[in-house]
């Protein structure tokens with residue numbers, strides 16, 4: 287979708303929004319898949335209510351992009367524009383055991399920065415790509431921990447009230463790869479309360495998790511992490527592997543040889559290829575185990 291009306295373009299500039307016409311989302315997603323649309327980069331959180339009013343008044347649908355690392359975007363010209371926060375400098379400010387973090391901060395860099403200041407707890411998340419805002423919205427987790435456990439306060443744009451609001455940690459429910467945020471809420475910043483730990487101890491935890499991840503996941507390849515959520519008490523990866531589906535392909539979309547719940551883009555896969563592969567694997571699992579796997583990856587397909 288293209289914003290061509292000069293009045294809207296002028297208003298965007300007034301709101302400190304940087305308009306990047308015709309951006310290829312394949313370049314902004316870890317899967318390397320996705321069509322083209324206008325990208326609106328937001329420099330000031332405070333401009334969001336006016337920006338969203340402007341888009342609504344002009345019938346411009348939108349989606350909110352974090353780090354693009356858990357996302358499968360459709361092909362071709364996309365029927366909505368994409369909003370993304372510009373990362374401020376600094377993006378993490380420490381105050382005792384509290385870390386004030388911008389939604390656009392890189393998750394891994396934030397964890398490392400806190401570790402260097404003797405604040406730990408999130409060692410398991412070190413290899414998870416993406417932004418802090420994205421991790422928060424999905425309640426990213428790995429190796430027995432989840433980001434939600436450390437949330438003291440979240441500042442967000444609430445689509446329902448059309449306002450920027452602050453929620454306390456106990457007003458939000460964090461479950462397995464799911465939160466009580468509405469799909470169109472936008473995470474702006476978070477205060478995390480982290481336990482004190484010596485840097486050396488945190489570093490050792492990080493080293494162990496990194497090793498586990500390197501030995502079981504296809505880290506060098508284009509993927510969106512796990513495609514399906516684990517069904518209660520089971521591992522989707524093991525179920526897919528047990529059916530002998532590693533290497534199953536549709537075009538360049540392929541079930542990883544290393545971890546069967548990672549589907550990789552081995553070349554120039556389209557969203558259609560990836561969606562066909564996902565549907566095929568889901569159907570085979572349903573037939574064999576009678577289990578309907580739920581997507582873990584977020585799909586923006588028109």
Ligand code: EPU
Pocket residue numbers: 427428429430502510511512513514515516521522523524527544545546547582
């Ligand atoms: N397994 C296989 N074959 C495979 C993959 C896994 O037999 O191809 C077996 C493993 O040997 C292990 C079991 O299945 O015994 C579980 O595997 P793993 O430890 O890799 O954990 P997982 O349940 O597949 C989850 C998360 C990952 C997270 C890891 C580590 C989900 C859907 N996945 O994977 O998160 O990194 O645990 O904590 O919850 C993600 O969210 O994108 C993601 C990758």
